[in-house]
Amino acid sequence: MRFIPRRQNHDTPVDLPAMRISPKTLTTFYLLLLPLIVPALGLGVMVAVLLLLAGLAWRWVLVLRGMQPDPEAPELVLETISASHFVEKVRWALDRLGVDYVEQPTAATLGAFFAGRTVPRLHLRTGIVTSQLGSSSAILRYLWGRYGEQPDGRAEFLRPTTEALALEGEIDRYGVLQQRWIYHHILDDRRLTLHVWGANDASLPRWQRFLLVVLFPLLRALIRRAFGIRPGRHQKTVEKTEAFLQSVEDRLADGRLYLLGGEQPGFVDIAFAAMSGLWVRPELFALEAGDAVRAVDERFSDECRAESERWASRFPLATAHVHGMYRLHRAEAAAVAG
Numbered sequence: 393m394r395f396i397p398r399r400q401n402h403d404t405p406v407d408l409p410a411m412r413i414s415p416k417t418l419t420t421f422y423l424l425l426l427p428l429i430v431p432a433l434g435l436g437v438m439v440a441v442l443l444l445l446a447g448l449a450w451r452w453v454l455v456l457r458g459m460q461p462d463p464e465a466p467e468l469v470l471e472t473i474s475a476s477h478f479v480e481k482v483r484w485a486l487d488r489l490g491v492d493y494v495e496q497p498t499a500a501t502l503g504a505f506f507a508g509r510t511v512p513r514l515h516l517r518t519g520i521v522t523s524q525l526g527s528s529s530a531i532l533r534y535l536w537g538r539y540g541e542q543p544d545g546r547a548e549f550l551r552p553t554t555e556a557l558a559l560e561g562e563i564d565r566y567g568v569l570q571q572r573w574i575y576h577h578i579l580d581d582r583r584l585t586l587h588v589w590g591a592n593d594a595s596l597p598r599w600q601r602f603l604l605v606v607l608f609p610l611l612r613a614l615i616r617r618a619f620g621i622r623p624g625r626h627q628k629t630v631e632k633t634e635a636f637l638q639s640v641e642d643r644l645a646d647g648r649l650y651l652l653g654g655e656q657p658g659f660v661d662i663a664f665a666a667m668s669g670l671w672v673r674p675e676l677f678a679l680e681a682g683d684a685v686r687a688v689d690e691r692f693s694d695e696c697r698a699e700s701e702r703w704a705s706r707f708p709l710a711t712a713h714v715h716g717m718y719r720l721h722r723a724e725a726a727a728v729a730g
């Protein structure tokens with residue numbers, strides 16, 4: 393399986409076995425299929441037992457091999473999809489910190505509905521153990537714990553004050569409203585939705601893109617169910633979004649530069665700008681991972697555009713804050729990341 397790391401701060405490319413169907417997963421498939429293979433090939437009980445033992449032994453070898461220290465393996469791997477505002481929040485924080493990480497893009501929705509995970513998901517390696525964190529706020533807390541004491545103060549923006557944590561909660565809820573909002577607008581357009589999910593993204597494994605296409609009706613139904621996308625609900629989503637944007641507008645009305653005041657942005661400013669990426673669609677949203685969405689900008693419905701434009705004119709300070717964050721700080725963070 394071809395793998396193109398999309399974001400990588402290492403000098404040499406790192407091949408990520410996880411992008412292929414991993415040997416462990418293959419072994420699991422083999423063991424699951426054995427009860428079908430054995431009768432299909434007319435094999436006897438002894439051969440079946442030998443095949444089973446061979447499969448188990450191979451799995452054990454893989455476990456032992458995984459325990460070997462591998463100096464080449466990246467410490468941080470960020471599992472992503474292209475057009476995700478929650479991913480963007482974490483990607484931006486990692487870039488601003490300037491730490492090495494490898495981005496591992498996957499097709500949208502498959503991981504959620506078949507592996508029960510959401511993105512962003514951070515795989516962090518400590519020695520022979522790899523742990524995983526599966527939500528943006530948990531990842532930011534980890535980064536603060538891991539890098540917060542850096543003497544150069546570059547992790548200061550991650551400081552989790554009570555006020556910042558409360559605001560982050562509100563911003564994350566606004567992020568969920570944005571998911572409902574965008575799905576309301578794109579789900580009826582099969583080609584557009586598939587494109588946004590990565591079906592045309594050559595950096596994704598072919599099998600994932602193929603599954604997106606063949607499973608599309610099922611995936612769309614599951615998304616509708618997961619986010620409660622119903623015609624009657626859209627107005628509520630818009631109202632709640634506008635109430636939140638108004639609260640941001642009110643906050644910024646006293647002329648402050650950042651949501652919690654101060655001279656430098658905090659993680660809440662990054663989170664707000666990232667979560668707004670779907671409707672503001674700044675040029676640098678999700679960096680090159682966002683290109684797929686920008687490329688189809690004109691395909692978004694008139695209703696979708698009208699709502700974005702209304703928000704931009706009703707909430708000029710909030711909109712300017714998103715643009716300013718992207719112009720002044722996203723570019724800078726991307727440059728730190730190299």
Ligand SMILES: N[C@@H](CCC(=O)N[C@@H](CS)C(=O)NCC(=O)O)C(=O)O
Binds near residue numbers: 509512529
């Ligand atoms: N609370 C989670 C929400 C993450 C989330 O909803 N992620 C979406 C993408 S924006 C997702 O994983 N969707 C499933 C998928 O596309 O695979 C967080 O803060 O990370």
